[in-house]
Amino acid sequence: MRQAQALTVMLNGSSVFLTGAPGAGKTYLLNEFISRARDAGKTVAVTASTGIAATHIGGTTIHSWSGLGIRDRLEERDKRALAANPKLIKRYNATDVLVIDEVSMLHGQRLDMVNEASKLLRRSREPFGGLQVVLVGDLFQLPPVSRGSSDFDFVHQSAAWEELSPKICYLTEQHRQTSGGLLDFLEAMRRGDLQDFHHELLQERIGAQPNPDQPVTKLYAHNIDIDTINQKHLADISGQVHRYEMQVKGREAKVEQIRRSVLAPEVLELKAGAEVMFVANNPSAGYVNGSRGQITGFEDGQPVVKINGGSRRIKVSEHDWKLEEDGKVRAEVSQLPLRLAWAITIHKSQGMSLDSAEIDLSRSFTPGMGYVALSRVRSLNGLYLRGINGMALQLHPQIHDLDDLLRQASAELAAVTADAPAQADEPAAAQPDSQVLSALKAWRLQRANADNLPAYVIAHDSVLELVALKLPATAGQLLALKGFGPAKVDKYGADILQLITKHSA
Numbered sequence: 469m470r471q472a473q474a475l476t477v478m479l480n481g482s483s484v485f486l487t488g489a490p491g492a493g494k495t496y497l498l499n500e501f502i503s504r505a506r507d508a509g510k511t512v513a514v515t516a517s518t519g520i521a522a523t524h525i526g527g528t529t530i531h532s533w534s535g536l537g538i539r540d541r542l543e544e545r546d547k548r549a550l551a552a553n554p555k556l557i558k559r560y561n562a563t564d565v566l567v568i569d570e571v572s573m574l575h576g577q578r579l580d581m582v583n584e585a586s587k588l589l590r591r592s593r594e595p596f597g598g599l600q601v602v603l604v605g606d607l608f609q610l611p612p613v614s615r616g617s618s619d620f621d622f623v624h625q626s627a628a629w630e631e632l633s634p635k636i637c638y639l640t641e642q643h644r645q646t647s648g649g650l651l652d653f654l655e656a657m658r659r660g661d662l663q664d665f666h667h668e669l670l671q672e673r674i675g676a677q678p679n680p681d682q683p684v685t686k687l688y689a690h691n692i693d694i695d696t697i698n699q700k701h702l703a704d705i706s707g708q709v710h711r712y713e714m715q716v717k718g719r720e721a722k723v724e725q726i727r728r729s730v731l732a733p734e735v736l737e738l739k740a741g742a743e744v745m746f747v748a749n750n751p752s753a754g755y756v757n758g759s760r761g762q763i764t765g766f767e768d769g770q771p772v773v774k775i776n777g778g779s780r781r782i783k784v785s786e787h788d789w790k791l792e793e794d795g796k797v798r799a800e801v802s803q804l805p806l807r808l809a810w811a812i813t814i815h816k817s818q819g820m821s822l823d824s825a826e827i828d829l830s831r832s833f834t835p836g837m838g839y840v841a842l843s844r845v846r847s848l849n850g851l852y853l854r855g856i857n858g859m860a861l862q863l864h865p866q867i868h869d870l871d872d873l874l875r876q877a878s879a880e881l882a883a884v885t886a887d888a889p890a891q892a893d894e895p896a897a898a899q900p901d902s903q904v905l906s907a908l909k910a911w912r913l914q915r916a917n918a919d920n921l922p923a924y925v926i927a928h929d930s931v932l933e934l935v936a937l938k939l940p941a942t943a944g945q946l947l948a949l950k951g952f953g954p955a956k957v958d959k960y961g962a963d964i965l966q967l968i969t970k971h972s973a
Contacts, residue, residue, distance in 0.1 A: 469878045471497045472887035474637035479504060479888060483601040483632050485571075485624075487874060488639030489658055490606070490843050491651045497639065498525065498567065498604055504891060509898075509938075511562050511948070516569040517605075518757065518818070525569050529749075533559070534582050538726060538791060542581050550585055554954055560589040562948040563599060571605035573818050575612050576626030583628035590944050595632045598944075603634060607867050607874075608658055609818055609843070610836045624870065638878035650848045657839055657861060660868055674853040678824060684852065685760070686811035686826045687841050689833060698808035705741045710766055712736045718791070718799030725799065726789050731816070732803040740765050744773060745809035748787045754780055758820060760809055771804065814841045823850050830855030835864040900936035907971045908932045911963060926960065927951065935964060939972050 471493055478484055478501045488494055502512050514527030515534075531537055535556045539546060550556055566586075568574065583596050590597030603623075611620045623629060649669055656662050678684045688694050702709075714734045716723045727734070731747035738744070746759040754775065755761075761773040764781060773782050787805035791798050814827075814837055827841045838860030845851045909932060916923040927935075931951035940946040943961045947954065952961075 469637055469639060469882040469885075470641060470887065471500075471639060473882050473885045474639060475501055475504075475888035476885050477635055477637055477881065478602060479508075481600050483595070483599075483634045484603070484637050485634040485874075486602060486604045486637045486639070487606060489651070489655050492639035492641060494604055494606075494639060495525065495569075498569065498602070501602070502567065505565055507891075510564040512565040512567060513559075513563045514567045514569075517571060517574040525567075527567070527569070530568050530574065530578070530582060534585055535559075536578075536581055536585060538789075539581070540577070540725070542584055547584075547588055551588060557589050557954055558947065560586060560597065561944045565600045565602060566596065567602045567604065569604045570609075570818070571603045571623055572607050572609040572611055573605075574623045575621045576623045576629070577621055579623055579626045579628040583631065592944065595628070601632055601634065603629075606843075607870065608836060608863055609840050610815055610834070620864075622866075635881055636874050636877040637881070638874050640875075640878075650842065650845065650851070654839065654843055657863060658871065660863070662861060669848070670853065670856070673848060673851045674856065676852050678826065678852050682824060684824045684826050685809070685817075685820075685822050686828075687814050687817050687844065688811055688828050689814055689831045689837060691813055693828070693831070694811040694813055697811040701810040702737060702739060702742055702808060705739045707739045707741070710738045710769070710771065712738070712804050714801055714803040715786075716799070716801045718797075722791050722799030723801060726791050726801050730789050730801060730803070731807060732787070732805055733807055734803075736804055736806060736808075738763055738771050738806070738808075742808060743810045744771075744806045745812065746773075746805050747807055748789075748805035750787070750805070754782045755805075771806070773806070817841065817844050820844050821846060824852070825850065826852040826854060828854040829860035830857050832857055832860040835859070835862045836867070839863055898937060900933045901939060901972055902936075903971045904939065904968055905932060905936035907967045908935060908964065911967055915960070915963070935968070939968055940965070941968070 474484070474486060474497060478486075486494055486498065502514060505512050513533055514525055515530040515532075516525060516527055517530060535550060535553065536542075571579075586597035586599055587593060588597075590599070592598045595601075607622075607624060611622050653662075653666050653669060656666050686694075686697060688697070712735070714732065740763050742763045744761055744763060746755040746761075747757060749756045755773075759775060761775045761782075763771050764774045765772050767783055771784050773784055774780070775782065784804055784806060786802045788800055788802050790800045818840055822844045823846055825841075825845050827845075829838050829841060832838055838856070842851070908927075909929075912923050912926050912932065915921075915926055919926075928951065931949070934949050934951065935946070938945070938949060940949065943957055943965070946952055946961050946964060947957050
């Protein structure tokens with residue numbers, strides 16, 4: 469499917485799964501859709517499965533946006549807390565489109581929870597409460613592993629995915645031309661059609677050495693590999709060790725729940741010169757989850773990090789991760805939001821784009837691992853292979869079968885879909901419905917007299933003008949407008965909606 473055809477499907481309001489190989493233009497198309505949807509007056513929530521991925525599209529994590537945090541499931545008390553949160557109610561009802569990028573890294577259980585919360589807060593039984601949902605990603609990447617299990621919790625196998633039944637937009641054009649053969653290699657992996665010349669291409673990168681002055685991220689399959697490498701590099705640096713221990717509050721079971729979701733180590737040892745990666749989001753402080761840098765020194769016992777690619781230095785303070793239930797903090801951990809980053813696991817690299825990487829695939833242990841590692845690098849010239857085994861180039865057979873179905877579904881949709889037209893010049897600004905606005909102002913005056921209230925307490929002119937412009941048809945759409953909270957909608961919503969029905973053209 470061409471980008472312009474996929475854009476048509478998305479602009480028509482359909483929920484979709486936007487997919488395709490690296491270089492097919494998923495991010496470009498997503499940004500184009502978001503821009504046009506917002507120009508059309510829609511509110512678009514831009515989220516991703518991880519902090520690193522969210523920064524690439526200027527969004528937030530789905531965990532944060534949804535208000536679900538690090539919960540593993542929705543208990544009845546959680547639902548009561550969500551339903552009593554006016555900020556969340558407003559957020560869900562003010563949203564028209566929910567975007568979730570890098571969806572392959574999202575647990576299927578998490579998507580089910582977002583679906584359930586959307587229905588609850590939008591008071592609708594429709595999938596995701598009637599939201600248009602745009603899922604974006606590449607299912608050939610590694611899915612998350614369910615805790616306590618070796619089974620993958622594939623997001624496309626979730627009940628929410630089945631209920632949503634998204635239209636498939638599989639981009640087939642290739643727009644990235646600077647890969648020097650790497651994209652062709654990845655596409656051949658997807659097709660299960662690796663030839664001898666593909667293997668020869670990869671063999672040429674085994675043993676290649678980066679420039680000593682070139683910052684290179686090392687990717688390994690196992691945690692034990694990266695821990696050993698990071699500690700060795702740290703030991704090779706002369707100077708004082710600064711040790712930071714994680715502080716915890718709350719019941720052990722709740723604390724452990726946070727620990728499992730936090731990438732910061734319980735004990736962090738640092739020296740000046742250490743390579744580090746941030747593991748939390750704090751844009752106001754100058755870093756996001758996945759930002760890389762180097763320790764340049766310590767001030768008042770706190771590390772100072774110079775961010776890679778710039779001159780900015782950040783004095784890093786502790787970050788708090790909290791588990792809240794029923795509006796109360798049940799557990800909390802505090803630690804510097806850093807970890808050593810000479811090496812990271814392939815799994816943690818998902819969502820990153822790297823100019824260069826030193827990759828060891830000799831201990832690959834699951835299908836898709838080599839695909840994920842190789843697709844992090846922008847070109848073959850930036851790939852430095854330390855080894856490779858037979859598992860590294862395998863992909864999950866279930867995803868191969870699914871990919872054929874996705875391609876077929878997308879081709880059938882493309883056959884009946886026209887290209888989206890080029891974006892028109894700046895459209896004329898929409899105007900409020902004059903009859904509705906007059907009726908609303910008359911109603912407001914009558915209601916103010918009856919309740920012995922100033923008219924502005926019921927609604928300012930600007931609020932009534934917005935209502936006459938948007939012409940909401942449901943309580944949820946009214947709640948989405950600025951100036952309306954749950955209490956005001958409960959008190960005045962029925963009257964306002966009746967007036968709109970009666971007086972709108």
